[in-house]
Every structure is written in C-alpha cells, then in structure tokens.
Amino acid sequence: xxxxxxxxxxxxxxxxxxxxxxxxxxxxxxxxxxxxxxxxxxxxxxxxxxxxxxxxxxxxxxxxxxxxxxxxxxxxxxxxxxxxxxxxxxxxxxxxxxxxxxxxxxxxxxxxxxxxxxxxxxxxxxxxxxxxxxxxxxxxxxxxxxxxxxxxxxxxxxxxxxxxxxxxxxxxxxxxxxxxxxxxxxxxxxxxxxxxxxxxxxxxxxxxxxxxxxxxxxxxxxxxxxxxxxxxxxxxxxxxxxxxxxxxxxxxxxxxxxxxxxxxxxxxxxxxxxxxxxxxxxxxxxxxxxxxxxxxxxxxxxxxxxxxxxxxxxxxxxxxxxxxxxxxxx
Amino acid sequence: xxxxxxxxxxxxxxxxxxxxxxxxxxxxxxxxxxxxxxxxxxxxxxxxxxxxxxxxxxxxxxxxxxxxxxxxxxxxxxxxxxxxxxxxxxxxxxxxxxxxxxxxxxxxxxxxxxxxxxxxxxxxxxxxxxxxxxxxxxxxxxxxxxxxxxxxxxxxxxxxxxxxxxxxxxxxxxxxxxxxxxxxxxxxxxxxxxxxxxxxxxxxxxxxxxxxxxxxxxxxxxxxxxxxxxxxxxxxxxxxxxxx
Numbered sequence: 065x066x067x068x069x070x071x072x073x074x075x076x077x078x079x080x081x082x083x084x085x086x087x088x089x090x091x092x093x094x095x096x097x098x099x100x101x102x103x104x105x106x107x108x109x110x111x112x113x114x115x116x117x118x119x120x121x122x123x124x125x126x127x128x129x130x131x132x133x134x135x136x137x138x139x140x141x142x143x144x145x146x147x148x149x150x151x152x153x154x155x156x157x158x159x160x161x162x163x164x165x166x167x168x169x170x171x172x173x174x175x176x177x178x179x180x181x182x183x184x185x186x187x188x189x190x191x192x193x194x195x196x197x198x199x200x201x202x203x204x205x206x207x208x209x210x211x212x213x214x215x216x217x218x219x220x221x222x223x224x225x226x227x228x229x230x231x232x233x234x235x236x237x238x239x240x241x242x243x244x245x246x247x248x249x250x251x252x253x254x255x256x257x258x259x260x261x262x263x264x265x266x267x268x269x270x271x272x273x274x275x276x277x278x279x280x281x282x283x284x285x286x287x288x289x290x291x292x293x294x295x296x297x298x299x300x301x302x303x304x305x306x307x308x309x310x311x312x313x314x315x316x317x318x319x320x321x322x323x324x325x326x327x328x329x330x331x332x333x334x335x336x337x338x339x340x341x342x343x344x345x346x347x348x349x350x351x352x353x354x355x356x357x358x359x360x361x362x363x364x365x366x367x368x369x370x371x372x373x374x375x376x377x378x379x380x381x382x383x384x385x386x387x388x389x390x391x392x393x394x
Numbered sequence: 395x396x397x398x399x400x401x402x403x404x405x406x407x408x409x410x411x412x413x414x415x416x417x418x419x420x421x422x423x424x425x426x427x428x429x430x431x432x433x434x435x436x437x438x439x440x441x442x443x444x445x446x447x448x449x450x451x452x453x454x455x456x457x458x459x460x461x462x463x464x465x466x467x468x469x470x471x472x473x474x475x476x477x478x479x480x481x482x483x484x485x486x487x488x489x490x491x492x493x494x495x496x497x498x499x500x501x502x503x504x505x506x507x508x509x510x511x512x513x514x515x516x517x518x519x520x521x522x523x524x525x526x527x528x529x530x531x532x533x534x535x536x537x538x539x540x541x542x543x544x545x546x547x548x549x550x551x552x553x554x555x556x557x558x559x560x561x562x563x564x565x566x567x568x569x570x571x572x573x574x575x576x577x578x579x580x581x582x583x584x585x586x587x588x589x590x591x592x593x594x595x596x597x598x599x600x601x602x603x604x605x606x607x608x609x610x611x612x613x614x615x616x617x618x619x620x621x622x623x624x625x626x627x628x629x630x631x632x633x634x635x636x637x638x
Contacts, residue, residue, distance in 0.1 A: 254506060257487075257495050264484035271444050273470030273499035273549065385527075 070252050073332050073394035077244045080105075080336055081237055088233075099233035101343030103298045106236050107316070108323035108335030108342075109243035110290030115321065116330040117250065118283050119263035120182050123317055124170070124189035128163040128288040130311035131193075132295025135159025137209040137306045144218040151218070152227075156296050163292025164285060166193075171284045175277065178266070187314070194312035208307035215304055224304070232302040239293050240336075246286065247332050251394060255279055263330065315358065322361055326368050328375025332394040337376050395458065397422045397585050398443065398474075398553055403452035405438055412438040414610035415452070420553060420585050425576075427601030427618065428589040435610040436589045437479060440555050444476045445469045456553070473501045473552030477545075477559055481538035485531030492530045493517055493544045500549020509548070516544040519574065536563060543571075547578060556588040560596050568593070572600045594622055 081102075088098035111125055139147075139155030147154060166189075174185045198206040215224040250256045258279045261269035269276050300306055319342065327338025342364075349357045372379050377393065384390050398420040405413040413435045420426055430436050441447045443454065445466035454462045456472055475496070484492050493513035497504040504512055517523045520540040525533060533541060539559055546554055556575075560568050579586050590597050597604060598618050605615040606627050613630070614621055621627060 252506065254498050257491065257498055257506070260487055260491070261484050261495050264486060265482050267446065268478065268482040268484070270466040271446065271470065271476060272495055272545070273467050274495075275467045 069391070071245075071248060072391050073248055074244060075392050076333055077336055078241070080340065081240060085237060095230070095233070097344075097347050099236065099302075100347050101340060102233065102236045102240060103294070104319070104323055104343040104346075105336050105339030106240040106243060106290075106294050106298065107320050108327060108339040109240055109247065110287055110294055111317075111320035112287075112324045112327075112329070112331075112335040113243070113247055113250070113290065114283050114287035115324050116328075116334065117247075117256070117259040117263070118280055119329075120175075120179075120280070120284075121321065122186045122284075122287075123183050123314065124186035124191075125287075125291060125320060126312060126314060126316040127166060127190040127193050128291030129295030129299065129316065130190075130308070131162040131166055132159035132292030133299040133306050133311050134203055134209070134295075135162045135292065136296035136300035137211060138203065140211050140214060140218070140300070141209060144214055148218060152301065155300070156293065159296030159300075160289050160292045163288045163295070167285045167288030168281075171281045175280050175284060190312055190314060190317070194308050197308045197312075204306075206308055208305060208310075210305045211300070212304040228302050228304055232297050235297045235301070236294070239290065239297060243290050244332065244336075246290075248394065250283070250286075251332060255282065259283060260330070318361055322365050322368075325365065325375060326372075328377030328379075328381070331375065331377045331381065334375050334377040341376075395422070396420060396455075397424075397457060399455040399458075400443070401453045401455070403439075403442055403449045403454060405435075405442055405447055406450050411610050413442060413449075416607075416610075416612050418605065418612065420587060422552070422585055423579065423583045424585045425579060425600055425602045426585070426587045427597040427604040428587060428607060429594070429597060429604060429622075430591070430607030430613075432591060433609075434607040436591075436607055437557060438610075439607070440476060440557055440589065443553075443555060444474060467499075470500055470549065471503065473550070474555070475500060475546040475549040475551035475553070476555035477539070477542040477557050479557040479561075481535070481542050483530035483533070483538055483541060485529065487530055488527050489522060489530050489533065489541055490514065490517065490526040492541055493548045496545035496548040497550075500551065502548065502550040512548050513544070516548045519547070519578075520544045521570075536567065539563075547582075547584075550582070551584055554584050554586045556586065558590060559588065560590065560593050568596050569599070572596060575600060598622065 084098050084102060088095045114122055135158035136155035139151050139158050143154055144151040170189050174182055177185055197203060203209060219227060258274045261272060261274055262276045262279060266276055299311060323338035323342050324335055326341060328334030345360060346357045349360060381393050396419040400416055400418040402415045402417060403413060404415050416439065428436055442449050445464060453460060461469055490510060490513050493516055494509035497509035497512040502512060517526050520543055522537060522540055522544060525537060530541060543559060560571055575586055578584060588600060601618050604618045604621045606613040606621060608630060614624055614626060
C-alpha cells in the first residue's frame with residue numbers, strides 16, 4: 065500500500081477542519097463557537113487514542129489535561145518575563161511532560177487491572193490529584209493560578225488578547241490535525257492491529273504473541289500527552305487562569321466518553337463527528353436552555369448505545385463497505 | 395532433539411490437581427495425538443504449554459530453552475501456536491485481519507503488508523478466501539475453527555497445538571482437514587499436536603503417536619493403534635472397542 069493510499073482517511077478530517085476554520089474566520093461572531101467545537105473534537109481525538117483503541121475506560125483522563133494546563137501556567141508564571149514567547153513553547157513541553165510522567169505512574173499500576181477495575185482505579189487518580197493540589201496548597205492551591213495580569217506584562221495588552229482569543233484556538237486546530245495523523249499511523253501499523261486484538265480478546269491476543277501491556281501503555285501515554293497538550297493550549301493559554309475545581313472536573317472525562325462513543329469508538333473519523341455534534345448541541349443548548357446542557361449527556365449516551373452501538377462512523381462505515389468512499393473513512 | 399519437553403509439570407486449582415506430574419516430549423515435525431475424556435487435563439496442558447497458566451511444579455523446555463516462566467507473548471515468537479476449543483476470533487476485525495494478526499506477532503514477524511499477503515495464502519488453503527472481508531464474528535462455528543487454524547498457521551509455528559479442531563465437523567470436513575494438516579506438516583515441518591476427546595477415528599488417521607490423559611496424569615503413550623487398543627485405555631476411557 066502506498067503512503068498516499070494509507071493516509072486517504074485524513075481527507076474527511078481535514079475537510080471538516082478547513083470548513084470550520086473558514087466559517088470561523090469569515091462569519092462574524094462564529095470564531096468562538098468554532099473554537100468551542102474544535103476543543104471537543106480535539107478532546108475526542110485525544111481520548112479516542114486510549115478509550116477507542118484499547119477499549120479501556122479511563123475516568124481520570126481529565127487529570128492529564130489538568131497537568132497540561134498547570135504546566136503552561138507554571139511556565140508563564142515563572143519563565144514568562146525572561147523567555148517571552150519561549151515560555152509558551154516551554155509551557156507546552158512542560159505540560160506534555162507532566163502528563164507523560166503521570167501517565168507512566170498511573171499506567172504502570174492501573175493498567176494491570178482489567179475492565180471495570182481499571183475504570184474505578186482511575187477515578188481515584190483525578191480526585192486524588194485535585195485534593196493533593198488543594199490540600200498541599202501546591203501551585204496556588206484552591207485559588208489556582210491567575211495569569212491575565214502576568215500575560216499583559218509579558219506580551220502586552222494587544223498581544224495577550226490575540227494569544228487567548230485567536231492563537232490558542234489555532235493551536236487547537238493544529239493539535240487536532242496531529243492527533244488525527246497519529247491515530248491513523250497507529251491504525252495502519254502493527255500497533256493498531258495489536259490494540260484491536262486486545263480490545264476484542266485480551267487473553268487470545270496474548271497467545272497470538274502480542275505484548276498487551278506494552279501496547280496498552282503506549283496508547284495510554286500517547287493519549288495522555290495529547291491531553292496535556294490540549295490542557296496547556298485550550299485551557300491555560302486561552303482562559304489565562306487555572307482553577308483546580310475546573311481543570312480536575314470529571315465532567316470533561318464523561319463528555320470525552322460521550323464524544324468517542326457517539327462518533328465511533330476506535331475509528332479515526334468518529335471523534336471528529338462526535339465532537340462536532342456534541343459541541344454544536346452543547347453550545348446552542350446553552351443559549352436556548354441555559355443550565356440544561358449537562359442533561360444532554362445521559363440521554364445522548366443511552367441513545368447511542370441503543371441505536372448505534374458502533375457509533376455514527378462505525379455504522380456508516382458498514383453501509384459504504386462496497387463503495388469507493390470506504391477508502392476515505394477509517 | 396525434542397522440540398518440546400515437559401518435565402514433571404503440575405498444575406493445581408485449589409484442591410484439584412488438573413495436571414499431575416506430566417512428562418511429555420514432542421519431536422520436530424511429529425504428528426501427536428492427545429486423547430482423554432472431559433476433565434482429564436488436556437486443555438490445562440495446552441494452557442501450560444502456551445503460557446496462559448504457569449505450572450506449580452516442573453519445567454517446560456522448547457528447543458532446549460527453558461520457557462517455564464515466559465509469558466505467552468514471548469513463547470509465541472519462538473514458534474508455538476495454538477487454537478482454542480471454543481474459537482476466539484477478534485470479532486469485529488475481518489477474517490483477513492484476524493489471520494494477518496497471527497502473521498504479524500507470531501514467529502513469522504511479518505510487516506502489515508506481508509502479513510495481509512500471508513493471510514490471503516492461508517485463507518485460500520483452508521477454503522475461507524471468499525469470506526475474507528467478513529467480520530469474524532459473523533462466521534459459522536466451523537468457519538471460525540478454520541479461521542483459527544489459518545491464524546495459527548500464519549504464525550509459521552514449529553509446534554501447532556490444536557484443541558478439538560475437528561469436533562463438530564462432518565466426516566467429509568474431517569477428512570479434508572486431516573489431508574490439509576498432513577500436507578502442511580510435511581511441507582513446513584511443523585509438529586502438530588492434536589487433542590481430541592472422542593474423535594478416535596480421526597486421530598488414527600492423523601497421529602503417528604498418541605498420549606492418553608486420565609485424571610490429570612499421562613496414562614499411556616505409544617503408537618496410535620497400539621495405544622487405542624490397549625485394554626487399559628478401552629477399560630477406563632473408551633469403554634468398548636472402537637477401532638476395528
């Protein structure tokens with residue numbers, strides 16, 4: 065198979081991103097909703113690398129986003145004055161490294177557990193970390209880190225507004241593209257087959273010669289690093305503050321689960337479709353029926369599980385099996 | 395040199411001794427049958443050889459290498475492949491992908507593209523070529539067994555452990571499978587161990603040597619017809635003379 069043919073499934077992803085980007089920059093007032101939707105698409109992409117590809121549910125996933133956001137905040141706070149824009153780059157790296165370290169620690173212990181036991185163990189990670197930060201008064205404790213003043217000092221007023229209202233959102237687009245490429249690369253390689261096998265039958269996969277622990281940890285770490293990236297960019301850089309009760313909020317994990325399931329767990333295009341639908345619903349429900357948007361989660365999840373157990377993309381993929389479109393959907 | 399060697403291997407589940415001090419040797423390219431009634435420890439023996447269980451006592455050698463403590467995923471690349479009594483396909487993957495997974499992670503260690511090609515060859519061989527793009531869970535039970543056989547063969551094993559692969563097949567299918575196994579065994583020099591509960595007829599056609607298991611112990615072993623007609627075997631296991 066040629067390289068071009070292998071990466072054909074990137075086409076629909078990029079089309080969605082391009083259309084969203086064009087709508088965002090050309091229609092007045094649409095940039096914020098587009099950025100809101102892109103956050104959910106990127107979140108879905110990142111979470112899918114673990115949940116979708118391994119079938120393991122990590123309820124503590126938001127902790128990786130949280131650490132990413134702290135990484136960026138700490139970098140801006142401590143190195144901003146000297147490094148300037150370099151502090152943003154360093155913040156991204158720090159955020160990713162912090163998420164990576166946590167994922168190694170959690171993965172080494174929790175990934176020995178299976179199914180529901182893994183899910184339960186991971187809830188503790190998120191809550192535990194939040195109380196650690198608050199209790200130890202680590203990184204500003206429960207007051208968090210507020211960066212708006214600092215950012216004005218470092219970058220100037222105009223630049224800070226540009227960074228938080230446009231540049232950070234553009235970076236989310238970039239993350240979503242990279243996450244797509246990484247997912248597709250995994251799916252195309254032996255790792256994708258190994259993960260699919262372990263998702264279906266872990267014991268049989270072992271006997272087939274697959275080092276299931278290795279592949280689970282690889283997927284877990286990759287997914288966690290993208291989580292850190294999103295936390296650093298879409299939270300700290302965009303919102304210019306970090307509060308523990310916001311960044312360790314388990315709601316984001318549940319939202320990520322809904323997005324992945326809605327679109328199609330383990331597919332490349334699924335999280336994009338899931339994030340798009342969920343983001344649009346949540347944004348406009350928030351305007352029409354403020355405060356009710358969280359009620360969306362449970363019924364949506366039930367409808368998905370009953371009507372499309374394989375997600376929208378999973379179902380579509382089956383329908384188009386005999387057509388030429390099939391090459392483009394993965 | 396024996397390919398596989400078990401020395402005093404024992405596995406207990408609580409008070410039950412499922413496999414009791416079993417010694418076993420399998421030679422390169424040999425066709426061995428393991429027979430024994432339900433609960434005689436056959437499947438546990440397979441699980442010990444493939445690494446699903448670790449023995450409580452005893453040692454297991456593969457090509458003179460001590461593999462007693464190796465996890466399953468490190469045994470497979472050495473050349474050990476098996477099928478399951480109840481087939482365990484990777485259900486949502488296609489038949490072709492299932493077989494390709496065997497080629498990728500078994501002794502063949504093929505790349506994705508090579509593996510898909512190997513898969514095609516073995517699917518043709520077992521007669522599942524026309525079903526290759528189907529989801530594996532949609533296959534009939536018989537087709538699932540054939541797919542598992544193809545998947546195990548795609549691993550390019552030196553030792554192939556078949557767990558009741560012929561159970562539930564009609565006589566015609568059985569004779570086809572036996573012809574296929576004989577052919578592959580010679581062509582690729584694979585030692586094939588076939589385990590059956592009561593398909594004595596099939597085992598006489600296939601195996602050169604038979605081991606009879608009873609209550610976790612090796613009861614008797616030797617040339618197929620001799621063993622199966624042994625009064626002890628007939629008495630405790632078969633109950634009446636089957637092979638005439």
